[in-house]
Amino acid sequence: MSEHWPQDALIVLGASEEQIPLLREARRRGIATIAVDMRPDAPALPFADAALKVSTRSTDAIAEALGEVRPAGIVGGASDAALASWHALGVRYGTPYVYPWSALAAAGDKAAFRAVAASCGVTGYGWTASDDPEEVVAQAARLRFPLVIKPADGSGSKGVTLVTSGADLPAAVARARSFSASQRVIAEEFVQGRPLAVEIFMRDGRALMLCVKDKDFVDGSFVVRRLRTAQLPTAAHGRLTATVERLCRALGIADGPANFDVVLGADDGRERVIEANPRLGGDGVPRLLAAAYGVDVVRALIALALGEPFGDHLVPTHTAQAALELIGSPLAVDGELDAWEGVAAARAVPGITDVELYAAPGDLVRPHDQSGHKIGLIVAAGPSAADALAALERASALIRPIVRPVTEAT
Incomplete structure (x- = not known):
């Protein structure tokens, strides 16, 4: 063969x-x-x-x-x-x-990552995890509500539920288990604050490239709708950089990419690292980084995989503000994509750097209730955050996926 x-x-x-x-x-x-x-x-x-x-x-x-x-x-x-x-x-x-073998446990088990974070002195919050649904429900009831219930080995916001009372726990745990290969569920205290995503590319144990992004979600969910390059005070940015560098080293990532979901606490401004993804970020993040800084994490990763020097691909060629929007189906049920409207006009908007479509007419498209159900993306850049966001919103208003519901007869 x-x-x-x-x-x-x-x-x-x-x-x-x-x-x-x-x-x-x-x-x-x-x-x-x-x-x-x-x-x-x-x-x-x-x-x-x-x-x-x-x-x-x-x-x-x-x-x-x-x-x-x-x-x-x-x-x-x-x-x-x-x-x-x-x-x-x-x-x-x-x-x-x-x-690196040492990164695998944290990638496949959110509870294992919590242990790594604690060993690094990273500010934490209450949580519990088990493959026994009754145990998760019992232990979670002792935590501070609201809680986030999710598969311990999940990704892409699949099977994640925010619960506000103990009565909601059994259903949320059952849903999380349905998305888990290991049947292991983690319950975490919900951290109020500013949600961020941190993209990092390490070389020789230090951050060669780091980008902090603000996250906006699809209404009522934890599914990312927009990412925007974030502006942080110098001290906060420095603390965050030191934290994710420390976590990467603890995970055995001396060279290569990782990304982290972080919340800056509403009360104290301290970073709580929610999850680690020891790999390239998804949802079009490489395009956002290229638009903002001219860096190419894809080229860097391939060079690393081939044993070549990769640092030159991560040297910024410019500095801009960038924003990205993920396009999902407009329906809350499964549908079939009939057509795209306004794509050419959106690509012509000043400041738009990328418009990528992942679904074609005739494709089945699902509600945008998890990352893998996105059907396209738009990226914009500009000299200010306001400029980038204005371009993104103008292009977003022009693009329209025409989707009709799929019925049993269809």
Whole structure:
């Protein structure tokens, strides 16, 4: 079977829309790619030179299918599912970069990350976790409400519920378990304050690139709708940088990307680190960073995977303010996309740097109740935050996905 695979290829674990920039960059450089994804209709597959249709979690199946192929490198994007395989395959093939084993536990278990954060002296909050639903409910009832209930091994805001009373706990725990491969659920005290996302790229144990972003959510959920480059006082920015650097080192990330969900407390302004994602950020974050600073974290990650110097890709070429909006279905039920309206006009708005569409007419689109259900994105940049936001809102008002509900008859 190995004769069908390109030699010296870059293995890209996953072929969702988040992996399209990785595959595009490899193609730009003339590097052959093999995309691994069990879905035959994964959106990034057309950008790869070859497709291996197995689960990214199945390390042995990937290696067996590759046969005698010796990959030039292995890379993963914004997906936690592939991180264990990224490490195991790197060890198996002796690739220049091996994803750190020590980061895996925190990536796949939010409770394990809470222990790492505590060991680093990071300000915490009350929480409990268990694979026993009755235990989670009993222990959570002793915490301070409101609480956030979520799968301990989840991502993309799947199965997350905000509860305000003990009566709501059993249903929220059952919902979180339905999205958890491990059946493990974590309950956390909800932290009131300013929600932030911190993107970092480490080199030799220090932050070579760091960006703090404000987050806005889809109404009534924890699904990100907008990201905006954030302005923080110098002291707060310095504390936050030191905190995420410390966490990266504790996770074993001396080189490479990570991102963190953070809340600046409403009462004391101190950072509470809610989650760690030891990988590239999703939801179009690389495009936001390019618009704001001219850095290219995708090029840097591929260079790192191939054992090449990567620092030059993270040197800012300019400084601007940037904002990003994720486009979701306008419906609260499943639908079929009939058409896009206003796309050309939106791309022509001054300040718009990217408009990316992930769904085409005829595609099934789902309610925007988790990150993976986005159907497009818009990125804007400008000399001020107000300029970037104004351009984004103008373009957003022009783009309209026409979606009709899907009925049983359809």
